[in-house]
Every structure is written in C-alpha cells, then in structure tokens.
C-alpha cells in the first residue's frame with residue numbers, strides 16, 4: 001500500500017454543528033433518541049430521521065491533497081429537459097434506473113423522430129451497419145449530436161458492426177483484417193461514436209486488437225467496445241471476453257439461432273451476473289417487444305420477458321426492429337419505460353436482499369481503497385435511506401462502481417467531460433450531468449446544490465451521500 005495514504009474522518013468546515021473526530025468508516029451521527037434508524041438492522045425498515053445541518057465526512061486522503069485547491073470559475077450544468085422535468089415532478093426516487101437503447105432505422109431517422117425517442121427516454125441510439133449506407137448512418141449520428149448540443153441530452157451513439165467480416169483473431173492484427181468492418185470502424189472513430197458493438201465476438205483477442213487499433217488511430221478517443229455475445233465461441237470464452245471489453249450485449253437474436261432456444265434465458269442470466277461482477281455494463285437485446293413492430297400493445301409474454309431483464313438489473317434494454325422499422329417506436333419505448341419503473345419499484349418495496357458477490361475489480365491499492373469507498377457509500381445510502389448519491393467523477397470510474405452496487409437511490413454523476421457523460425448514460429441508475437468542478441469538494445457541493453435547487457431538481461432537506469474521486473471521500477449531507 002502506498003505510504004502516502006492515510007485514513008481520516010474529518011469535519012467539514014461548512015458544518016455549523018461540531019462533531020468529534022471519528023474513526024474511519026464509523027460515522028457517529030447524532031439523531032434524536034427515539035429514532036432507532038442508525039441501527040443497521042432497523043434502518044432498512046424505517047425511514048431515517050436526520051438532524052438538520054447534517055454533514056459527516058469520511059475520507060481516504062492523500063496527505064498532499066489535504067488543503068483544497070482554489071475554486072476555479074465554472075460554467076453551468078448540462079442536463080436535458082426530460083431529466084429536469086422528471087426530477088422536478090416526480091423526485092429522485094421515481095427516476096428510471098434501467099437504460100434504453102433504441103436502434104435507429106428508416107422509421108426513426110429524421111431529427112424530429114430521434115428527438116421524440118430522446119424525449120421518450122432513449123439513452124443510447126444504435127446504428128446497425130448491417131443496413132443502410134455509411135452516409136445514412138453519418139446523418140443519423142450527426143442528428144443525435146445536434147440534438148444533444150441543442151437540447152442538453154446525453155444520448156450516446158452505438159455503432160454495431162456487421163460482424164461476419166471481422167476475423168481479427170485469426171488474422172494478424174488490424175493491418176491484415178478484412179475489407180468492410182474495418183472501414184466501418186474507421187468511420188465510427190471518425191464520427192466519434194461512443195460505443196462500438198462488435199458482432200460475433202469469438203475471443204478476447206478480437207476485443208484487445210480492436211481496442212489497440214482504436215487507441216492507435218485516435219489516442220484521445222474514449223470509444224467503449226461492447227462485446228456481442230451471440231455465438232458458441234463467445235460462450236466458451238465468456239469471462240475473458242467480458243474482461244477485455246468495456247461492456248457486453250446479450251444478442252439473443254443470433255444467439256438463439258446458435259444454441260438451443262431453451263438455453264438462451266440461462267445464458268442471459270449468466271452474462272448479466274458476470275458483467276456486474278466485472279463492473280461492465282450489459283444490454284439485453286432482441287425481440288423484447290417483437291409484436292410491437294405491428295401492434296400498438298405488447299403480448300403478455302413480452303412484458304414478462306422485459307420484467308425478467310429489469311429484475312435481473314441489466315444496465316440496458318434494447319429495441320431493434322421495434323424502433324428501427326416498426327409502426328409504434330414511441331409506444332414500444334413507453335412500454336420499456338413503464339415496465340422498468342414498475343419492476344424497479346417493486347424490487348425496492350420488496351426490499352430484495354442483494355446477494356451479489358462483488359469481487360474487487362481494481363488492481364492498485366489506491367484504486368482498491370477507492371472501490372471500497374464506493375461500496376461503502378452505496379451501503380450507507382441504502383441503510384440510511386438517502387435520497388440520492390452524488391458523485392464527482394473525472395474518469396467515470398467511481399460512478400460506474402456506485403452503479404455496480406445497484407443502490408436503492410439514484411446516483412447523480414457529475415463529470416466535466418461530455419463524452420464521459422454520454423458513456424455513463426448506459427449505466428444502471430446513473431443520471432449523468434456535465435459540470436466543471438474544482439478540487440474543493442465543499443465548493444463543488446455548494447455550487448451544485450444551488451444550481452440544482454435553482455432549477456427545482458433538489459430541495460432543502462434532501463439527504464445526499466456524496467462521493468468524490470478527487471478527494472476520495474464520503475460525505476453525508478442534508479441539502480441546506
């Protein structure tokens with residue numbers, strides 16, 4: 001362990017009430033005597049009443065960072081009107097945690113149609129290179145970007161490769177790989193897509209080759225590579241493929257043609273669980289609402305299938321033909337939205353015991369410590385029934401570690417980088433905002449509170465757990 005780390009729990013200078021120094025990860029929070037809530041056994045069952053002006057900070061501080069840097073002048077907050085309206089009208093807890101990927105096709109490629117999907121809750125727009133021309137896809141991608149710029153959305157773009165042409169593993173790297181998929185990949189890099197979904201992945205080598213190719217072509221690029229699990233080979237090398245990737249998709253269409261259909265549900269469950277263990281986002285795709293290509297309401301079986309994927313806490317659900325060329329793209333999206341909300345609420349009300357075993361995914365000791373800070377923050381949020389977790393994240397890593405814990409409350413992720421904001425939009429339970437912030441956690445918080453309060457997105461008295469990857473700290477705060 002690095003000698004420059006020490007644990008401390010310190011009081012915020014902003015705090016009007018004085019707390020004694022406290023041992024690491026053992027916050028002593030003063031609550032009225034009649035409130036049994038800080039007993040973890042009872043906290044899960046009763047609403048915690050917290051004192052006014054509550055502010056408790058736990059941190060693993062690099063000693064060199066003990067004095068906060070001067071606050072820099074900052075701009076406003078990037079948030080879309082749908083999130084804003086949602087938070088204003090329904091409050092934090094009712095926000096949807098499961099994300100939605102919509103395939104854009106002839107039925108949804110115009111600006112107004114893409115906008116309607118974004119308003120309806122689309123988090124990621126997918127273009128499938130199996131269909132249409134590159135020019136057609138370029139126009140779609142540019143419309144999504146225009147929509148984000150004009151309306152503050154953070155809709156990420158996923159380019160899905162044709163797949164049949166990618167044989168990077170048996171060829172010797174990028175130079176010798178075949179014709180069309182590489183052109184598509186170059187196209188994706190040039191257009192600055194957020195995700196490249198690789199069809200028919202056979203081995204981790206395919207993913208590693210593609211990732212080094214992307215880095216070589218565009219060192220600044222943050223394109224995330226999603227492995228589509230849809231072949232027998234991909235099942236044989238599942239863990240190492242997912243480990244090498246930035247996420248996975250259970251591509252049930254082709255998968256169901258490659259393995260017996262009755263095995264598809266257990267593969268889905270396995271991939272979803274594995275992704276959570278390895279901290280990779282996972283999308284459940286294909287035929288979720290197949291009948292809605294033609295009909296305005298889904299079958300009961302389809303609703304059950306969507307409920308199952310939501311109950312498994314997959315990060316995302318995907319529409320294919322339903323949004324690309326179906327008659328009712330917006331209705332299909334609305335079904336995914338309402339089923340997600342319903343099942344998520346049900347799970348919370350039933351107080352599902354989370355038995356997921358989350359092994360450490362970080363490799364260096366400072367990173368492991370911070371991973372534990374994120375796990376602890378999620379646990380605190382759950383036991384203390386926080387209204388939200390706020391995370392200030394430069395790389396997005398801490399936001400993803402919080403999402404991985406599937407906390408009961410939503411996670412507001414503040415990041416200075418627009419492309420990271422879009423990537424985080426695929427992660428379960430994260431509401432990503434773009435915000436410039438300084439190294440001074442308290443001034444970031446004050447600014448965020450006033451920006452969000454001014455727009456009616458939070459209220460005085462809301463109870464927030466705050467995590468910062470700059471200061472590596474946890475704070476428990478009531479919004480002043």
Ligand SMILES: Nc1ncnc2c1ncn2[C@@H]1O[C@H](COP(=O)(O)OP(=O)(O)O)[C@@H](O)[C@H]1O
Pocket residue numbers: 103104105106128130131132133136253320321322324325
């Ligand atoms: N860019 C496009 N141009 C024309 N049709 C498209 C396009 N994208 C999708 N589609 C249509 O939507 C359907 C569903 O899309 P998708 O699930 O991505 O592909 P597939 O059916 O090949 O797996 C496709 O079969 C195709 O009919």
Ligand SMILES: C=C(OP(=O)(O)O)C(=O)O
Pocket residue numbers: 128130160199228230250251252253254255285286320
């Ligand atoms: C998502 C899938 O891939 P594609 O639509 O590209 O065939 C699938 O096969 O389920």
Ligand SMILES: [K+]
Pocket residue numbers: 128129130160161162163199
């Ligand atoms: K494809």
Ligand SMILES: [Mg+2]
Pocket residue numbers: 199230251253254255
């Ligand atoms: Mg497929």
